[in-house]
Amino acid sequence: MKRSTICLVVAALALIVAPLLVWAAKVGEPAPDFTGTSSTGKTIHLADYRGKFVVLEWHNNGCPYVKKHYNSGNMQKLQKEWTAKGVVWLTIISSAPGKQGYVTAAEQNDYMAKMDATPTAALLDPTGVIGHLYDAKTSPQMVVIDPKGVVIYDGAIDDRPTANPADIEGATNYLNLALEQAMAGTPVATPTTRPYGCSVKYPDSTH
Amino acid sequence: MMKMPGQILRQMKRPTPNLHIFAVLAAGISLCVCAGGAQAAGVPIPHGTVELVAENQWIAPGQESTLGLHFQLEKGWHIYWVNPGDSGEPPRVTWQLPAGLTAGALQWPAPQRMQTSATIVDFGYHDSVLLLVPLRASAALPGRQPVKIGAEVRVLVCREMCIPGKAQVTLTLPVQTNPPAPNPAMQKLFADARKSLPGPAPTGWKFSVEEGKDTFLLRVDTHEQVTQAFFFPLEESQIDNAAPQKLDVMATGGAKGFRLSLRKSEQLVKRLTRLKGVLALPAGPSYLVDVPITPGAGK
Numbered sequence: 153m154k155r156s157t158i159c160l161v162v163a164a165l166a167l168i169v170a171p172l173l174v175w176a177a178k179v180g181e182p183a184p185d186f187t188g189t190s191s192t193g194k195t196i197h198l199a200d201y202r203g204k205f206v207v208l209e210w211h212n213n214g215c216p217y218v219k220k221h222y223n224s225g226n227m228q229k230l231q232k233e234w235t236a237k238g239v240v241w242l243t244i245i246s247s248a249p250g251k252q253g254y255v256t257a258a259e260q261n262d263y264m265a266k267m268d269a270t271p272t273a274a275l276l277d278p279t280g281v282i283g284h285l286y287d288a289k290t291s292p293q294m295v296v297i298d299p300k301g302v303v304i305y306d307g308a309i310d311d312r313p314t315a316n317p318a319d320i321e322g323a324t325n326y327l328n329l330a331l332e333q334a335m336a337g338t339p340v341a342t343p344t345t346r347p348y349g350c351s352v353k354y355p356d357s358t359h
Numbered sequence: 360m361m362k363m364p365g366q367i368l369r370q371m372k373r374p375t376p377n378l379h380i381f382a383v384l385a386a387g388i389s390l391c392v393c394a395g396g397a398q399a400a401g402v403p404i405p406h407g408t409v410e411l412v413a414e415n416q417w418i419a420p421g422q423e424s425t426l427g428l429h430f431q432l433e434k435g436w437h438i439y440w441v442n443p444g445d446s447g448e449p450p451r452v453t454w455q456l457p458a459g460l461t462a463g464a465l466q467w468p469a470p471q472r473m474q475t476s477a478t479i480v481d482f483g484y485h486d487s488v489l490l491l492v493p494l495r496a497s498a499a500l501p502g503r504q505p506v507k508i509g510a511e512v513r514v515l516v517c518r519e520m521c522i523p524g525k526a527q528v529t530l531t532l533p534v535q536t537n538p539p540a541p542n543p544a545m546q547k548l549f550a551d552a553r554k555s556l557p558g559p560a561p562t563g564w565k566f567s568v569e570e571g572k573d574t575f576l577l578r579v580d581t582h583e584q585v586t587q588a589f590f591f592p593l594e595e596s597q598i599d600n601a602a603p604q605k606l607d608v609m610a611t612g613g614a615k616g617f618r619l620s621l622r623k624s625e626q627l628v629k630r631l632t633r634l635k636g637v638l639a640l641p642a643g644p645s646y647l648v649d650v651p652i653t654p655g656a657g658k
Contacts, residue, residue, distance in 0.1 A: 178625060216515075216523045252520045287625070289445045289479050307626065313448060315515070315523040344626045346595045350521045351446035357476040359437070359517060 176287040179306050179343045183297040184285045188244075188275035191260040196242065196273050203299050205239045205331060209271065210246060210283070210352060212253025212291035213263055216315040217349035221292060224317040227309075228269050234331060241271040246283030251353035253291065254278060280354040290349035296330045296340075304340050305330035306347075313348035405522035407432035409512050411530040412489075414549045415539035418460075418506060418532050421498035424539055426462070426530070427489040427549060428452065428512065436518045437485045440470035442593055444481035444600045448515045448523075450490070455509035459500035463493035468555035469637055469645035472589055480600040482591055489552035500534060507531045557637040560646040565616075568634045568652045573623055575634055575652065578609075580616040585640060590619055590648070593635040596626035 177184055183206075185199045198206065209227070212218050221227040231241050245260065247253030255263065260274050277283055286295055286306070296305035309327055312319035330340045351357060401408030407430060414425045428450070430438055439447040454462045467490060470482040500506075509529045516522050560566065565580040575598070577590060588606055592598040602622035609616050619638075634652055639645040 214520060216521060284478065287478060314451075314513070315448070316513075344628060346626050348448065349446060350517075351475045351479045351481070353519075354476045354478075357479070357519070359473055359475040359481065359519060 176285060177295065177303050177306065179303050181303060182301050183295075183303045186282045186285055188242075188277060188282055190273035190275055191255075191257040191264070192273070193257065194273060196275060198242075198297075199301075201240045201297075202301050205234075205299060205334065206297040207234060207239055207241045207327065207331075208286065208295040208297070209241065209243045210288045210291045210293040210347075211243045211274070212245065212247055212350055212353065213255065214252040215291050215350035218253075218291050220315050220317050220320070221309065222267055222269070224320055225268075226317075226320050227292070228267060230325075230327065231270050235270065235272060237335075239331065243269070243271040243274040244277055244282055244288070245274065246277040246280045246288060247353040248278055248280065248355040248357070251357060252350070253353055280352070283352050283354065288347075288352050290347040291352060292349050293347035293352075294327045296327065296334070298334055304334050305343055307345035308347045311345070313346075401429070401431060402526040402528050404430070404512075404514055404524035404526050405516040406436040406518070407516060409514065409526050409528060411508065411510060411528040412545055412548070413530060413532055414541060414545055416533070416542050417535045417539050418494070418496050418500070419536060419539050420459070420496050420500040420534065422539065423493060423495050425549065426492040426494050426508070427545075427552065428465070428492065428510070428528070429487070429489050429548065430484070430514070431487045432485065432516065435485070436516050437471075437473065437483045438488070438514055438516055440482040440484070440591070441465070441467050442482055442591070442595055444473070444475075444483075445479045446475065447481050447483065447517060447521065450512060450514040452513075453511040455511070457506050457508070459497040460506060460508065461495050461497075463495070466491035466493070466556055468552055469557050469639050470591060472591070478601050482600075489548055491549075491552055491556070496534075503534055505531050505533045555645075557639075557645040557647045560638075560648075564646070566648055566650045568650045569655045570631075570652050571655045575621045575623065575631075576655075577619040577621060577634065577638075577648070577650070578616070579619070579638070580609075580614065582615050584608075585617050587641045588617065588619060589639050590621055591637040591639060592621075593637070596624050597631060597634070598622065598636075599624050 188196045190196050235241050245253060245255060257276060292309050294309050295303060298304045307326060310323035310325045312323040326342055326345055333340050351359060401410040410429045412427045412429050418424060439449045441449050443449050456462060468488055470484060473481045473483060475481050507529060512526045512528060514524050516524055567578045569576045590604060599622040605620040607618045609618060631652055635649045637645050638648050
């Protein structure tokens with residue numbers, strides 16, 4: 153593809169995507185509704201979970217920052233703890249076909265079995281529609297939605313933005329804090345942080 | 360050193376890989392035959408090397424000098440600036456210094472803007488970069504033995520995927536009381552790096568920032584004609600990295616210069632009192648910006 157064509161494609165995509173950002177999720181505002189297909193073939197509507205806390209976890213199994221939390225068992229531990237308390241946990245894979253993290257339903261199910269990952273569901277989002285709806289920038293990136301359907305947290309999983317699993321212990325876990333504080337009826341002290349990790353591999357991703 | 364998306368893509372497709380390999384080899388050979396001080400070769404990192412180098416041939420007690428961390432990357436791979444942008448992570452350095460030596464904060468050449476995708480913008484470096492390190496030697500630096508300086512460098516190297524790396528670099532330098540002589544083999548490397556460091560704005564330039572509801576308006580009063588510029592925020596979570604920065608030339612009411620509209624980050628929750636960053640012009644120069652923010656009249 154010629155350079156000028158690439159420039160035009162990127163510009164066109166930016167023009168297509170930019171208006172989407174007008175409706176993109178913002179902390180303190182209603183969580184944009186979406187419909188997705190899970191790795192078990194189920195149709196998932198976010199609106200069906202009104203009345204529960206919902207966690208959205210952006211995922212790319214090749215990203216070193218995701219591996220930090222999965223190879224250590226940290227993410228799986230959080231999934232188990234919070235789903236046991238009635239939280240709906242949706243792992244979302246917004247990698248486009250051919251890009252890092254893209255998985256078929258079967259591959260995602262194999263991965264979850266192998267890693268003992270037990271989200272409520274894993275959503276395959278290869279066109280990046282759900283990713284763009286939430287302006288997901290990195291994997292991992294965590295979004296918490298309260299039972300009224302309002303985004304109460306959006307950002308990093310914790311305050312140690314490295315790929316080193318040794319940094320998990322002792323880190324301030326923003327996901328835990330948001331859920332604990334909201335469940336106690338208190339305001340979320342840190343409602344947003346810069347998420348850390350690898351860029352979400354949207355169809356137009358070049359890096 | 361602002362790069363528009365087309366330029367970034369062109370850089371990724373840079374031709375003549377053989378020239379690149381030759382340049383790396385030539386640099387490596389010239390480093391080995393440098394005068395004074397034992398210098399280890401570049402240590403491997405994912406898709407590149409990192410080396411600890413010194414501008415001068417020896418260290419003098421009581422003097423300041425400059426070291427450098429020289430990253431050299433395979434074609435298409437990049438590392439990140441101190442503020443990496445929407446994704447990625449900057450290199451992190453843990454120094455191992457003998458008594459009598461202290462290292463100051465890293466000095467970062469102006470970064471490139473990388474349009475990772477339509478909604479994701481990062482800041483970093485392709486090909487190679489020298490991060491400068493101010494080094495101070497105490498007047499009481501013990502003895503006349505050579506000093507061994509070490510560093511553990513953690514760095515994320517990315518192309519379409521990211522690979523974290525860790526490298527141990529060392530550099531042994533003699534200690535002499537006479538004023539240090541520059542290392543001829545290092546002169547160009549350090550001179551080029553200094554040229555690409557953001558500097559103070561030219562005399563007569565005036566910066567001010569007005570805060571609006573969703574934006575910071577950076578106003579630059581200058582008689583120089585500027586029609587393109589990009590502002591790299593020094594800290595995360597202040598400016599929306601992917602939002603276009605609209606530049607308006609000021610030409611009315613005696614004002615001369617330009618205004619750059621910077622969209623606030625969604626992650627900016629607290630009141631910001633100062634705007635700090637690097638203003639880069641396409642022709643090359645980049646300027647340090649550190650300006651108080653005044654609330655806008657219309658807020």
